[in-house]
Amino acid sequence: MEQSGHDHSYKLLFSHPEMIADLIRGYVREPWVERVDLSTLERVSGSYVTDDLRERQGDMIWRLRWADDERWVYVYLLLEFQTTSEPFMALRVLTYLSLLYEDLRRRNELTANGLLPPVLPVVLYRGSRRWSASANVASLIESVPGGLEVYRPHLRYLLLDERRYSNQKMGKAKNLVAALFALENSRDPSDVESVLDKLIEWLQTPDQTELRRNFTVWIKRVLLPTRVSEVHFKSLDDLHEVRSMLSERVEEWTKSWEEQGRERGRQQGLQEGRQEGRQEGEALLLMHLIEKKFGAEAVETYRERVDLAQADQLLAWSERILTAGSIEEMFDPAD
Structure with missing residues (x-):
């Protein structure tokens, strides 16, 4: 995976439970989501050491509880910053989840029935080309006749390809991930202004200061430099300041944007x-x-x-x- 300012900024944003909660709430269209308690989200270490002492680094792991009992559900989030899809991503996910499960077994973090907890693997992709890789590791294994195919592993990941949401309209309901996707897919300064108004409204409380700052950092270091050339944004320290500068220089920026x-x-x-x-x-x-x-x-x-x-x-x-x-x-x- 490419390590860049974009990579780091995204990891900062998704280090907040509010972002993970909105990702699950807004983009995981499955019935079990109604049964989990999003207020119990907590970050889990993503670094594992295998038995032969070779380190592997995961991307981001969270866990939350079912609403009606003490069992955990894990969310494994992979932030993918390549410009094209990774054909063997399903194999990478299988490898990382095997390490996660082995670590949970080693620490005896099992369910009351002595079983491993469920995990939702999510690949968040923002490349310019549509993701075309298979989401199931079974499709990466050659099919052969005679019954051997039943031994193929079957594991799927949930793909969130940001470009698929380029025509998505921001609804009235608060969703920080939808705001992030809308900024990524913005076509002109007015699109950014509209999203900024919502972020300023949504991120007002003192306990959201760090998340508000991380959005500001991402906007000025990653989003705006790709839209407007030869302009320095280092002095921008708050979403209000970004919004004001956009308003003051909208005509100049619109031309550069285009x-x-x-x-x-x-x-x-x-x-x-x-x-x-x-x-x-x-x-x-x-x-x-x-x-x-x-x-x-x-x-x-x-x-x-x-x-x-x-x-x-x-x-x-x-x-x-x-x-x-x-x-x-x-x-x-x-x-």
Whole structure:
């Protein structure tokens, strides 16, 4: 995972229980959410040492209790700052959760029934390209006939791809994570002003001082520098000051905002076009080879699977076709 100012700022924001509570409340659309007590959220250490003393660092782990008893539910939050999706993220999540469960077992933090507690793995992604990796580790393991597939591990993570919420309207209900996503997806200074008004209203009490400060730090160090060039924001120490500066320089900033947006769009379009062009070419070449070796019927049977495959999978199939005796052996080798 890339370590950057954005990474650090996000970790500061999600070090507050209010942010985790709003993430669960607003973005986990599952019935069990109604049965947990969000007021019991507490941070858990994310650093584990395996039996062979090799350290692994997790991202962020919280726990909270069920509303009607003393059992814990864990929330494992991975903040993903790569520009593209990670094909083997499900495997990474499985590894981290195994370390977490082993640590809980070692410390005997089990349920009353002597079992491990449930964990919700969440991947929060803010890359410019839509996340395309599978959310289930089982899909990363080659399927083979004869019953062996029942032994594949099955573990899913919940993906929150911020770009999917680019058209989401800020509702009247208070939700700090929705405000963060709205700022990330803002298109002009007026969008930012609207969200700032809500944050100023929501973060007024003395016990929210640190969270208000962390929002200010993120806005001036991460958000605004990507929107407005050649402007220094070090003197901004409060959300009110950010709001006032936006109002005073709205015309100048709107012009800079638009220029920055056009340039980001141009660069993103070029990058995505090159990547998609390469992948499309690899898929077309593979389909041509399949037709040559196994016939047109095989092409139609496997066309959708090839179209949906990632670049590394296309390469693997292209290498396998050289020695495969049948189309089934090429796509699902029994090795």
